[in-house]
Amino acid sequence: MDILNGPIIQNIILFAIPIFLTSSFQQLFNAADIIVCGKFVGSTALAAVGANTQIINLFINSFMGLSIGANVLIANYIGAGKTQKIHNVVHTAMTFACIFGVLLMIIGLFCSRNILMFLGTPDEILIPATVYLQIIFIAIPFIVVYNFGAAILRSIGDTRRPLIILTFTGMLNVVMNIFFVVSFGLGVTGVALATAISNVVNAIVVVILLIREKSDVKYNIKEWIIVPDSLLKIMKIGIPSAISGMVFSTSNLCVQSAINSLGTKTIAANTAALNIESFTFYITTAFSQACLTILSQNYGAEKFGRCRKIVKYCILIAMLFIGIIILIIKLFTNQFLLIFTNDTEVIEIAKIRLGIVTALSFIQPIYEIYGSALRVLRHPYIQTVAVIFGIIVFRMLWIFTIFPIYPTYETVCIVYPISWAILIVFMFIAYRIISKKMLKKEIF
Numbered sequence: 001m002d003i004l005n006g007p008i009i010q011n012i013i014l015f016a017i018p019i020f021l022t023s024s025f026q027q028l029f030n031a032a033d034i035i036v037c038g039k040f041v042g043s044t045a046l047a048a049v050g051a052n053t054q055i056i057n058l059f060i061n062s063f064m065g066l067s068i069g070a071n072v073l074i075a076n077y078i079g080a081g082k083t084q085k086i087h088n089v090v091h092t093a094m095t096f097a098c099i100f101g102v103l104l105m106i107i108g109l110f111c112s113r114n115i116l117m118f119l120g121t122p123d124e125i126l127i128p129a130t131v132y133l134q135i136i137f138i139a140i141p142f143i144v145v146y147n148f149g150a151a152i153l154r155s156i157g158d159t160r161r162p163l164i165i166l167t168f169t170g171m172l173n174v175v176m177n178i179f180f181v182v183s184f185g186l187g188v189t190g191v192a193l194a195t196a197i198s199n200v201v202n203a204i205v206v207v208i209l210l211i212r213e214k215s216d217v218k219y220n221i222k223e224w225i226i227v228p229d230s231l232l233k234i235m236k237i238g239i240p241s242a243i244s245g246m247v248f249s250t251s252n253l254c255v256q257s258a259i260n261s262l263g264t265k266t267i268a269a270n271t272a273a274l275n276i277e278s279f280t281f282y283i284t285t286a287f288s289q290a291c292l293t294i295l296s297q298n299y300g301a302e303k304f305g306r307c308r309k310i311v312k313y314c315i316l317i318a319m320l321f322i323g324i325i326i327l328i329i330k331l332f333t334n335q336f337l338l339i340f341t342n343d344t345e346v347i348e349i350a351k352i353r354l355g356i357v358t359a360l361s362f363i364q365p366i367y368e369i370y371g372s373a374l375r376v377l378r379h380p381y382i383q384t385v386a387v388i389f390g391i392i393v394f395r396m397l398w399i400f401t402i403f404p405i406y407p408t409y410e411t412v413c414i415v416y417p418i419s420w421a422i423l424i425v426f427m428f429i430a431y432r433i434i435s436k437k438m439l440k441k442e443i444f
Contacts, residue, residue: 070089
């Protein structure tokens, strides 16, 4: 893909769609965990898996944010034609991923039960939820390596091979779910094992691809190095992104604790609705990543006129795609929910989230894509500050003040779109100010 010279809209769509499909297939295959639990084990097992969703997202978002630092840096160097610096960043990123992943695994294994207890996880699902979380943490180093490897591939405009990898391992996950849960009756433990093994395979395949790569991002597995300058630059971009992701997840953990207080049925319903709603988020992520990489290369090449168009088109196209998905969900709500559970009470509760949060999710790409643009323009902390005050502070205040007065699932759900609106206003103003300074007169 000629990111520097090709048609902007076509490049955005061709770049973003494989990322969306990758995330969607991954979600479909992860949903197999939920489906198998809901259909073959019961609502309690469904809730046990669902209680871990935001915890796992907290950790995953931390290293996904850090991998963005490598993505932006490599793409910048590609645009500027700095081959040796690309080599340094690739090997520094992969070495760091291994070390960071192992540290997260150790922390997670020892803290799993305490985290779940802190969030008020009901006693009836505490033990299976703990087992699930600990098994996932064993696979965390591999998940970190995969995400950094995929970020490196995205920096050269390659979003297709990660799609192929996750399609294969996703199908493997489904087969193992059936094998462990249906055939051997391992329940939540079997679901966790299937997910963990799939992630191990993901990491192995992406490393092999990078080793065999012919471009400047080729990886030498024997070259375990950390170049201080490269690591520092990755961290300068990646840490604010990681903090933003962790803040989002922390706020969701706070919201999850409120959901947990409403009982097992509500936890199960929220889990099912979230799995359906996630496809709107994946559109946001796909076009945010498209903006990140395409804008990074063009910014490195100093093609500032294209940069402005890239940001605008990414937002508009993402909102259009999400609108289509919302319409599909609206038309087939019952059919989608029946995939996860036959419990009519759980289905009715799940419809509340789909009618409030999902229906307004088309506005999410605005703040996410502006955030990606600010990272590329070397102002990543602006989004971090905005997220801290617009998301975590507001949501925590809502949960600790409004929710006790109106302790309903509707009260929990409405906090999402309100906090998004606050963040959009802040990010729009910040982007307008920074872009006028950083995107100066086009020089080519």
